[in-house]
Amino acid sequence: MPTNVEKDQVSGRETTGHEWDGIKELNTPLPSWWVYVFWVTIIWSVGYWVVYPSWPTATDYLKGTFGTTNRTQLHETMANVAAERAPYMERLAALDVSEVVNDPELLNFSMAGGKAIFADNCAPCHGTGGAGNPGFPSLQDDAWLWGGSLDAINETLHVGIRWDANEDTRLNDMPAFGRDGLLEREDISDVVQFVMGYSNRATDGDAAQRGAIVFEENCAACHGDNGKGIQELGAPNLTDAIWLYGGDQATLTDTVTNSRRGVMPAWGDRLDEETIKMLTVYVHSLGGGQ
Amino acid sequence: MAMSDLQHPTPNTIAADGEDDRDQPLYKTRDKVYPKRVSGYFRNLKWFALIALLAIYWVVPWLRWDRGPTAPDQAVLIDMDLGRAYFFFIEIWPQEVYYITGLLILAAIGLFLATSLFGRIWCGYGCPQTVWTDLFMLVERHIQGDRNARVRLDKSKWTLEKIWKIGATHLAWVGIAMATGGAFVLYFNDAPTVIVDVFTGNASLAVYVTIASLTFSTYLLAGWGREQVCTYMCPWPRFQSAMLDDESLIVTYEDWRGETRGPIKRKNLVRGEVPETGHCIDCHACVNVCPTGIDIRDGLQMECIGCGLCIDACNEMMDKVGFPRDLVRFDSIQNTQLRAMGKATHTRIIRPRTIFYAVILTLVASVMMFGLLNRSVLELNVLRDRNPLFVRLSDGDVRNGYTIKVLNKEQATKTYALTVTGITPTQMQVIGLEPNQDGSFDLDVAPDRVGSFRVFISAAPDSLDGDATPFEFKVTDRKDANSITYDTVFAGPKTAH
Structure with a gap:
């Protein structure tokens, strides 16, 4: 092989022979140990092949000395976390929810845990932060269908709402007055006007008056004579500013005609007691807890 | 170069007969530096800096500062867990990390100012790499002897004596390195507590890992790396020349007076007389004491850390042969040229460059002081x-x-x-x-x-x-x-x- 060691005209130094668009690289020797470090990193990588999972084989792969996988690492991490949480969990199990909120340490623990659990399980319907969505109640306001005390929230979380698989589930059924032919269209229109009258929004005074009778005969049993709802039955207050599905005329007509049947799973069947306690404390803290 | 050569660059380190015909190889093995013992003004300065800086490093964590029962009483402490930094009367929270930024800016501009005034005094006297290397060389010289003895020892066959001397040197180095790593963690923990924990095996893994890695890096960099750290790893030598001008004080060789160099016997002169050849007797004393192994007579170079040990070495020789001192001197390039022309020298400390750095330094320091004094509680x-x-x-x-x-x-x-x-x-x-x-x-x-x-x-x-x-x-x-x-x-x- 011919050699062609070239000298740079200006500096009088040899070049490495590398040239890019006329720019030549002068030979400034690297210290040899620099190269040795490079070789050491390669040897180091061989160590990696031995210790960690590396090459594929025909049917499997090399598992490495300690059989490390991300999955076992995850299990280890989770086990460590569980061990760290264990003392809190024991105390959580022993205490009633109302006692948990009076223990600042457990309260903090439950708030942090509850937030994560809420994001995993509840946020898809109730929204992150419990802001609610149409048809899925806001957990931040002061209106509760089934009660906003710690115990009531805890119970609702356990048994769910209209969750057929749980026999203790929170259950009520508003008839589909229009669809099932219980009320005529005119009656429905009248009663909607009457209900809007609770919040001074009736547009047809005569209809609202006629609707009062319809309401008394069909609705008052659950929603109360004054329309303020009955929490034991899960019947909402029709006189306040909060509407789960909407309070305008069209939505109310739809609701009376076809009924509503929102469902929440019974989380007691899915989550353990301590988790539900944490969740209760968190939901109660969102702003509406009573 | 022809197109064909461009497209097919040929490896050109190996000649047709298999021999390397380069003047210089692509990789260079290290020429081990054996700095000789020297004494004099600059060496004394360097000893002073070494003792003072090492004392600060090892003593500061033990200083106490009473902050009441709710805060630690260690004068200088960085509490990682809680996120607090304490420095005597100053306490800093994580969101006030801009003080640290300010401190780094101050350090950088301070370095620029010092460099424009006095050249690389940081490299020569203050840098941990210099200080620890100096300490390691001191240990090495105590065990293995001075330059000539060390050269001989390295060339000699492996005898019991050689094994003992080399082994003892490395043991001592590791010991110093461990003390170095050990002291570092004191700044991040309560010193009296953590030192007991370290020795009783109760300290955290982070503490042991920190000590181990600093022990390793100290041993490696001060024992083996030495001037290679300055030459190959440190970015500072690469751009420090941007802070220098003709009036910066640096270590210079007065070539107008030294050249033509030659052995003393050929100078054939009466003491005190100006010889026909230069004052440089080519004794290599300056080269032999240099911790980075360079020849200062080649002029200002990137490898020079500005420690001035060659000045001490040269002065010693000049005194012996009866020539005027300061053939190698701590002076500006301008003054060297003025002297060469027989004109009066002058050294301007205050000049646009230094004023500029000083103004920025004052500004940043004022802003930081203002921030610190008005720090809201x-x-x-x-x-x-x-x-x-x-x-x-x-x-x-x-x-x-x-x-x-x-x-x-x-x-x-x-x-x-x-x-x-x-x-x-x-x-x-x-x-x-x-x-x-x-x-x-x-x-x-x-x-x-x-x-x-x-x-x-x-x-x-x-x-x-x-x-x-x-x-x-x-x-x-x-x-x-x-x-x-x-x-x-x-x-x-x-x-x-």
């Missing part, structure tokens, strides 16, 4: 809930949620009154607290801690100014009336006019 942060922006309540009111954080930077438990202005709440709640008669809330915050509180404010929609009503939170120290406000907004429905 009370801070308030308000995080407004954004999901949802507001909550509609059953009575038609609108409610906003806020998380407020009160930073109490004093070493005493504080009670602050929380009030709002600019909005008329129908209800204000702080979770876990009862309101006072006047509607304010008393927030208790532990010494040197952040108090976090959840606040709910409700307001009637018609009292709001559109979808964002500006108002402010105010916390007032119940004791000294020190107060701070935070501007935020109250979100409501768009139609709320």
